[in-house]
Amino acid sequence: MINPDRPGIADGSTVVGAKTFQIESGAHFEFRRSEDIREHTFFEPTLLRFGIDSHWEARIEGNTFTRVTSFDSASMSDRTSGFAPTSIGFKYHIYNSNSDRQVSLGTIVRVFPTWGTKEFRSQHTTGDIRLTADWNFSPRFKLSVNPNIGIARYEDDQGKLFTAGLFAMTLNYLPTKKLNPFIDVGVQSPEATGAQSSAILDGGLAYTIGRNLAIDATLGTRVHGVTGPRPLLEFGISWRSKLFH
Numbered sequence: 001m002i003n004p005d006r007p008g009i010a011d012g013s014t015v016v017g018a019k020t021f022q023i024e025s026g027a028h029f030e031f032r033r034s035e036d037i038r039e040h041t042f043f044e045p046t047l048l049r050f051g052i053d054s055h056w057e058a059r060i061e062g063n064t065f066t067r068v069t070s071f072d073s074a075s076m077s078d079r080t081s082g083f084a085p086t087s088i089g090f091k092y093h094i095y096n097s098n099s100d101r102q103v104s105l106g107t108i109v110r111v112f113p114t115w116g117t118k119e120f121r122s123q124h125t126t127g128d129i130r131l132t133a134d135w136n137f138s139p140r141f142k143l144s145v146n147p148n149i150g151i152a153r154y155e156d157d158q159g160k161l162f163t164a165g166l167f168a169m170t171l172n173y174l175p176t177k178k179l180n181p182f183i184d185v186g187v188q189s190p191e192a193t194g195a196q197s198s199a200i201l202d203g204g205l206a207y208t209i210g211r212n213l214a215i216d217a218t219l220g221t222r223v224h225g226v227t228g229p230r231p232l233l234e235f236g237i238s239w240r241s242k243l244f245h
Contacts, residue, residue: 002240006026006238007026007217008170010169010184011130013146014104016049016240018052020049020242022239023047024236025044025236026216026234026235028045029041031230041066044063044065044066046064056090057090057091059087059110061086062086062087068081080119082116084120090108101136106133108150110128111125112126124161126161128153129150130150142174148166148169149167152164156195162192162194167187168187171183181203181204184220185201186199198222200221218233219231
């Protein structure tokens with residue numbers, strides 16, 4: 001059965017499998033406000049996963065088409081649209097306990113080459129590396145957690161590079177094999193050069209249709225920091241297919 005990395009901030013530890021292609025995409029909306037200025041951001045987060053074998057997959061990931069609209073107290077003041085940088089990377093599935101209280105470990109590496117259009121173009125190559133895990137800690141109550149921890153080299157709005165620590169965790173409830181309500185938290189420290197930490201809390205629902213298709217919806221908000229959205233809304237879809245039979 002399909003097991004997407006979306007929705008939520010934390011990614012899973014398992015790979016899609018040999019000779020398998022999987023696409024995970026959606027529509028993401030973010031809202032910010034500073035005094036009399038409001039900013040609405042829309043983008044289409046997309047992840048392409050190419051299964052190599054039972055341990056490795058190649059990944060292409062980015063926010064793709066992005067549109068930012070700013071409003072003053074009276075009317076729309078500015079609109080910018082373009083394409084955000086895209087990463088290339090891989091996931092490696094390190095370990096699986098294969099027990100009732102299953103523990104699975106993996107790692108994800110991403111590199112964002114200098115790319116993008118208009119204001120979304122980056123000035124430096126950036127990237128991150130994360131250790132990912134899945135732990136089915138309560139089979140009786142159908143609860144599992146999905147923690148991520150990592151380190152990143154990112155670029156802020158001023159084009160300055162900075163190093164940040166990353167943490168995310170998803171709490172999943174699986175009342176059936178197809179239905180997955182979840183709560184998710186993500187932390188980045190710092191959120192920009194010389195800034196404080198950013199934290200986002202969200203929750204939502206994922207539903208699997210058949211074996212190769214899943215849909216999801218997420219609602220969340222910034223709970224710490226100044227760069228995160230308040231609120232955010234996302235709808236997504238994931239689909240997989242065998243490349244060769």
